[in-house]
Amino acid sequence: xxxxxxxxxxxxxxxxxxxxxxxxxxxxxxxxxxxxxxxxxxxxxxxxxxxxxxxxxxxxxxxxxxxxxxxxxxxxxxxxxxxxxxxxxxxxxxxxxxxxxxxxxxxxx
Amino acid sequence: xxxxxxxxxxxxxxxxxxxxxxxxxxxxxxxxxxxxxxxxxxxxxxxxxxxxxxxxxxxxxxxxxxxxxxxxxxxxxxxxxxxxxxxxxxxxxxxxxxxxxxxxxxxxxxxxxxxxx
Numbered sequence: 001x002x003x004x005x006x007x008x009x010x011x012x013x014x015x016x017x018x019x020x021x022x023x024x025x026x027x028x029x030x031x032x033x034x035x036x037x038x039x040x041x042x043x044x045x046x047x048x049x050x051x052x053x054x055x056x057x058x059x060x061x062x063x064x065x066x067x068x069x070x071x072x073x074x075x076x077x078x079x080x081x082x083x084x085x086x087x088x089x090x091x092x093x094x095x096x097x098x099x100x101x102x103x104x105x106x107x108x109x
Numbered sequence: 110x111x112x113x114x115x116x117x118x119x120x121x122x123x124x125x126x127x128x129x130x131x132x133x134x135x136x137x138x139x140x141x142x143x144x145x146x147x148x149x150x151x152x153x154x155x156x157x158x159x160x161x162x163x164x165x166x167x168x169x170x171x172x173x174x175x176x177x178x179x180x181x182x183x184x185x186x187x188x189x190x191x192x193x194x195x196x197x198x199x200x201x202x203x204x205x206x207x208x209x210x211x212x213x214x215x216x217x218x219x220x221x222x223x224x225x226x
Contacts, residue, residue: 033212042216103153
């Protein structure tokens, strides 16, 4: 099986840059995708692959990866970015499973 | 427009059975896997398993294998998640999601399942 580890909470001042990280062995083999979830809403895909944004996602969102760590960076955080963020990747053992990180609650101050 | 529409909230007693649904529209239902994701109250997302609607082939997370059953009826573009005997610990929001080349880009609105005596 595989685990993805995220910091439970991160805060950022309005307009500043914040990086949310995700660690796990599977990230050495597979890219992470990132999902934003606001209270009472379904998750929304914000980053996938090496560093791709679905249509409609602001370009202040970007992704990167190095070794066993994937990162989601928000450059110039806005109040509406306050949400929970989850990373997701394949299981590293070759099994057809998917795993989510525990989630990071982002607070915009 | 690609959409997944889930069935409504359910309130059940422990030991009861339940099947919730997820209807796809706006795309070829048999061309994309559907996954189910659990979110317990105040907790994170958990991938439960997936189904290929074209042939109903399934994969389950080890954490959910044997506890739930995922199925699909391609004739009505609908996937299902079912329990034969609910427990209080099954109380959660359940989402279906369609995976394409970019990831899970389409999600249902969620179905809240409450299990209480």
